[in-house]
Every structure is written in structure tokens, then in C-alpha cells.
Amino acid sequence: GNFYHGHLDADGNREGEGTLYADNAEESKAFREALESGQAFTEEVLNYTMYRGMWRDNLPNGEGLQHLRGLGTYKGQFQNGLRHGRGTWETENGSWKFSPVEGNLANWENDKMHGIGIVEDAKHVHENVIYKHGVCQMPFTDLGPPLTGFDNTAVIGKLVTNVRRAAATGEATSSQGLKKLHPASSRPTMDEGKGGQPAKKKEKGKAEKEKESWGTAEPIALSKFTKTIIRSQDPDHLDVSQVDQATALVREPTDLTVPEEDVLITGGTGPNKVFNGLYFKLSRTFGVPVYKLLKREKNGKDWNYVERYLNQDNKKQAWVISNKALGNPVKGPGNAFVEDSSAHPGSITSSWYTYHAKTGGMFHDGQQDEDALAAAKRSPIDKVMSTSIVGFDVSSIPGGSNGIGRVSAGLMLRQGTELYGRPVYEAENGGQYLFWLKKGGNLEEGTELDNALVAPGETVKPETLFPREGGAWIIAKELGKDTDDDLCLAYVEDMGVTPDQIETASGWLVRMTTGNDSGAFQKSGLKLTMEEWNRADNLLAGFDGFEEEDAQDELEPESLMDGE
Numbered sequence: 001g002n003f004y005h006g007h008l009d010a011d012g013n014r015e016g017e018g019t020l021y022a023d024n025a026e027e028s029k030a031f032r033e034a035l036e037s038g039q040a041f042t043e044e045v046l047n048y049t050m051y052r053g054m055w056r057d058n059l060p061n062g063e064g065l066q067h068l069r070g071l072g073t074y075k076g077q078f079q080n081g082l083r084h085g086r087g088t089w090e091t092e093n094g095s096w097k098f099s100p101v102e103g104n105l106a107n108w109e110n111d112k113m114h115g116i117g118i119v120e121d122a123k124h125v126h127e128n129v130i131y132k133h134g135v136c137q138m139p140f141t142d143l144g145p146p147l148t149g150f151d152n153t154a155v156i157g158k159l160v161t162n163v164r165r166a167a168a169t170g171e172a173t174s175s176q177g178l179k180k181l182h183p184a185s186s187r188p189t190m191d192e193g194k195g196g197q198p199a200k201k202k203e204k205g206k207a208e209k210e211k212e213s214w215g216t217a218e219p220i221a222l223s224k225f226t227k228t229i230i231r232s233q234d235p236d237h238l239d240v241s242q243v244d245q246a247t248a249l250v251r252e253p254t255d256l257t258v259p260e261e262d263v264l265i266t267g268g269t270g271p272n273k274v275f276n277g278l279y280f281k282l283s284r285t286f287g288v289p290v291y292k293l294l295k296r297e298k299n300g301k302d303w304n305y306v307e308r309y310l311n312q313d314n315k316k317q318a319w320v321i322s323n324k325a326l327g328n329p330v331k332g333p334g335n336a337f338v339e340d341s342s343a344h345p346g347s348i349t350s351s352w353y354t355y356h357a358k359t360g361g362m363f364h365d366g367q368q369d370e371d372a373l374a375a376a377k378r379s380p381i382d383k384v385m386s387t388s389i390v391g392f393d394v395s396s397i398p399g400g401s402n403g404i405g406r407v408s409a410g411l412m413l414r415q416g417t418e419l420y421g422r423p424v425y426e427a428e429n430g431g432q433y434l435f436w437l438k439k440g441g442n443l444e445e446g447t448e449l450d451n452a453l454v455a456p457g458e459t460v461k462p463e464t465l466f467p468r469e470g471g472a473w474i475i476a477k478e479l480g481k482d483t484d485d486d487l488c489l490a491y492v493e494d495m496g497v498t499p500d501q502i503e504t505a506s507g508w509l510v511r512m513t514t515g516n517d518s519g520a521f522q523k524s525g526l527k528l529t530m531e532e533w534n535r536a537d538n539l540l541a542g543f544d545g546f547e548e549e550d551a552q553d554e555l556e557p558e559s560l561m562d563g564e
Contacts, residue, residue, distance in 0.1 A: 002050065003031075005040055014055040021048050022069065046073070051150070053078070059150050068145055070326070071288070076100075081150035082111040089113070089145050091288065096121050101128065109133070111147050122343065135447075260390075260414040261533060262423065262498075263291050263310060263345045265321065267384040270357050271333035275308045275321050278389060278498045278530070279345075280423040282325075283416050288312070290325050291345070294421075294462055294497045305462035308334070310345060317341045319348060319386075331355070331362050336384055338364075346388025346533060354382040388533035390414060391425050392434065392499050394475070396527040407475055407489045407510055408432055411531055419446040421465035422497055424479065432489070433479045434499065434528075439469040443480030466495055473502060490526060499528045 003025055006018015014020075021041070025031045025048035034041040044052075046067055053064020059081035060066070066074045066083075069092075076087015085106050088099040097120040100107040107117035112134035119126040119136075130137045263279045279291035291310040296303050309325045312318075320329050321336040329337035333355045340350040351364035358378040361371060365383040375381060391413040412425035412434045420441065425434035437446060473494055477487040490510040494502045508526035511519065 003035065006055065013058040015057070016055060017053070018055050019052040020050045022050050024048060024069075060148070066148060071145060072096075074145060076108065078148075082148055083108045084110060093288075095289075098129075098131075107131070260416045261344055261346055262389045262414055264387040264389050264530065264532075265293070265310070265384065266387070267352075267382050268334075268336070268354065269380075269382050272336070272354050272382055274306050274334040275336060277308075278500050279308070279310045280414070280418075280498055281416070283418060285325075288326065289344075292325070294465065295501065296462075296466060296495065296497075303463075303466075307462050312345075313337075319345050329353075333357070337362075338384075344388065345386045348386050352382075352384035352386075354384055356381060389530050390533050391428075391531050392528040393531050394434075394526065394528060396525045407526070412528075417447075419443070419480070420471065421460065425499075431477060432475060433477070434473065434475050435479060436471055436473050436496075437480065437482060438467050438471040441469075441471065441482075446480065465497065471495065473499060490524070491521075492526075500530055502528070 002023055003021040004014060004018060005021070006014060007016030008018075009015040021031070025041075025045075026035075028043070028045065028048065030043055031041050031048065047069065049065070049067050051060055051064060051066050053060060054062030056062070057080075060078040061080060062078060063076070064078050066078075068074075072089060072091040074083055074087055074089045076083065077085030079085065085108055086100040086104070087108050088097065090097040097118075098107070098113055099118050099120070101116055101118060105116055107113060107115040109115065113131040113136075114133055115131065117129055117131065119129045260281055262281055264277070265279060266276055268274070268276045275293065277293045277295060279293045282290045282292055289312050293306070293308040293310070295306040297306060298304075308321055308323060309327060310319065310321050311326055313320050313328055318329055318337050318339045319342075320327050322328075322330050323334065329335075336352045336354045338348055338350050338352040340348045342348050351366045353362045353364045355361075356363050356375045356379070359371075359375045361375060363372045363375055363381045365381045367373075367381070372381070391411055393411050394407070394409050408427065408429075408431075411428045412432070413428050415424045415426050417424050419435045420438055422436040426432070470493060472483055472491045473496070474481065474483060474488055475490040476485070477489065481487045483491045488511065490508050492502060492506045492508045494506045496502045508524050509521040510524040510526055512522050
């Protein structure tokens, strides 16, 4: 179970100031000694801390700090066990941060981001961003942390007995001794994520350092990227109370921001073929970069679902391919990993370790040790490649390169959002969208059913993304328009999760605008081709904040794998 150190009332409820520690705190010798002696644990280690701050009626209430292992930290106001008021959420690796604007405007309500805040990532600072009940109204950013998950069960056992005895004898009713909590009654229901040392924080001012002197994280310099300040409106003219009433919120365009990059993985053979394909970045993963590959394959009368995830393991400085979101390097068929600290998998220069079916080992194609050379003699070692994909090029439209009807040829760039669990694209010059829509569906329903992590490391079931009603990939002037809408320019009925999975035989229908066929749909040779980010041509050099990364040195793999 977990551990609590702090004040209690006569009934054993946490009341006043106190700290809730995770069960992994027992790893510390100093902590065990404090537990055995009933004394306070004086070393403040963030990785052991679940919550530190004020309590009322056994729930966090007032100023406090909540740490979710493997995800990040929230520091700010709580009310009845929920994040409520003003507060800052920052991911554990420091890659994403949501904080309140100056003044007294709240940016959290009932555990969710709600109101006006500042969103900061590695390249930009977005000021005056509006969230409504956890959903950003300016679609260029992620969701925040999972729910707090605190319950109000009283602390029971010997600790409560001692407190009640103290109350009966007139002694103080608060307890400062460190005691272990009953695992069944006092463990919070939140998913803490996996362990790992806290990420280094950005350099803070002297006052902030003194205020946060309890922490052990070492400050580091700001990212090498020059951050761009993006302002929407003056916060003095924005009212949080108006957020609930807003049906459409307009933001200033953030032109010249770097488009989203997806990843094409190739090179897997035999049992490793399952991880070949286009991985699209999920937009709601608590600030942790996660990419998903999902394919459906016919198996007689049934369907098989091939699901793989690509994510960064910051603790081990590696990128991992496995069948679990937020997975760790694992030895086995269909898994791969590479020790490379590149910010994006398309920038990886090191060799991937893959499963070798003949020997059962994990090797990369350039490995020169005795075991790897022996394995290569029995059968070739897979050479896995990861390539950045920024979108799809629309071409081969009847009538020439300028397109026919309202469809325009050109590059459709990947946007940082999904619809019905599939990626969304927008023309580089605007005014045209590529997306998938369920038959009879709509934008609201499709936004709710996406690939967000429903809990740390968990996503929706694959079959959920293949409704019986079917659906179509659509090119339209506005996002979410169905095939019978006048703003629909072209469509193809197909269940592919990404545009590259669209069956050639399906055939696109394009709206005509000439002659007697004006407004009607006609079969066409419209083709979508993956557009690679060619670093040699420096395709993205004109986008704001872009900077090439340095190649990473390769490390030894022995300490990475979790086992079979």
C-alpha cells in the first residue's frame, strides 16, 4: 500500500498539511528507517511523492502538488480532491506545459483544463489558449493529465486507534509519524503510470528555486529551439464564464508552425512484418509522444487486427515498437527498439534491434559481436528504417495537375488531431481537408471516438474504430462534412485507418463542375501518395522553429529489455 505522513483528525481523516507517498518509497533505506521509527521522512524525492499539500475531509483541498509517475506533475489548487482553480501541469520530460495566465483567472475546473491558459512545448509558447472541459478549442495541442483519482476513505488501523486515544486523553489530534496505509482502503484509484526518476526541469529564478527547494530535480537550460510566442486575444477581454456558452471559438492562425510528422516503418520480415506501416501520432497522450499503427486483415470470415505502437522511453533514451502504448523495450516477435534520443523517430540514425526468428535473440544489422555474426549467417538480420511523413500528395486527378471540380492537387499536411480514430489532413494552402467519416456520422461524434489514451498506456479497442455502418475517406472544404454535403469534393468508401491503406479497387469519386455533369460525382484516378520529409531538400526549413537535430551516438542494449 501507500504511505501517509501528516495531520489527521480524531476520526482518522487526513486534515491539514500532509504528504502521500507511493509504495515504491520502500526502495529507500532512509524511508524504511523512518517508517520503522515512526518519524518523518525528511528527504523529499519527487518519484516517491503522490501528493504533497493541504487536505480536508481526507481529500486534497487547497494548494498542493500531485505527481503521476511516468507522466508529469501538477502544482496548484485543489478542491474536494480535484484539480480546481489555478494550477500548472508539466509532463515529466518537460516537453509540454499548461499554466495559468497572469492575474486570478482559473484554468482548471473539476479535474480538467478549463478556461484560459498558456501552452508551452519545445518550440512554441501559445498564450491565451482556451480549454473547455478538458478539450482545447484551438486544435493545435494536447490534453492534460488523467483524473486525480483520490478517494475519501479514512485512514484505518493502528494509526487511527492512536489518534483516537490521543483525542480521548486530551493530546493533539494531529499525527506527524510516518505510517503505512491499509492497501485496500487508502490507495488512490488513479493510475500512477510506471516509475522512473523525475525529468530535469528548466532553469528557474532564485525565488522559484527557494520556493521549490524540497525538490530533487536538477534544472537545465531551455530547449535549443527558439520558442515563438503565439497570442490569441488579450486575456483582460476574455471571460472564463463565457467558455461554456461558446459554440465556435476563433483563433488567430498560427501559420508557419511546423506540421505534424508521422512515421513510416519499413524493413521488418517474417514475424516482424507486423510492425511495417505508417504510424500516425496520437494527439491526446498527456504530452508523451505516441504513434499508432492499426491494420485490419481478413482471416476467413473473421477479421484480424494488427496493432503496434511507437513511443519514446525517456528513462532509457530509446524508441520502442511494441503492442502496448507507452511500452518498454521487450524481446520477442514483432517488437523492436533503438537507443537514440532523437526528438522525433524520423530523425533516428542508430540501428534498430529486432527479433531474430532463427536464434530468438535481438540484434541490429550492423552488430559485430560473435552472437550477432553467428545469427546473420543463419538468416539476415532485419534492417529497419524510420522515415518522417508530413502528409499525402493529391495527384492524377482527371483534367490535369490543377485538379477537376473543386478538388485541388497538392500536398495535404498532417494536422495534430484525429477523427474517428484516424488522422486528419489539411491542404498546405488551406481550404481543403482530408479525413475519414463514419456513414451517418458527424464531427462531434468522431472527435469523441478518437485514439486518445483512455488511461496511461491504454487506448480504445481496435474493433471500435471499424463500425458496421462503414465509412469513407473524404476531401471537403470543411472538416466533418459528409458525402451528401455540397462542400464534399471527393470521397472513397473504404475502412483504411490511414490513407495509404485505401484499396486501389475502391476508386475515388470526384465532384464535377463542367458541362451537364456539374455537381455530380464521377469515378476518377485520384491518387494519394505519401510525402516524405526529405531532409536533404530541407523541405521544412521555411517553417517557424525548425532546426536540424544532431545525430545520436549508439549505446549498448543489454540494460534495455524487460524480458520475454
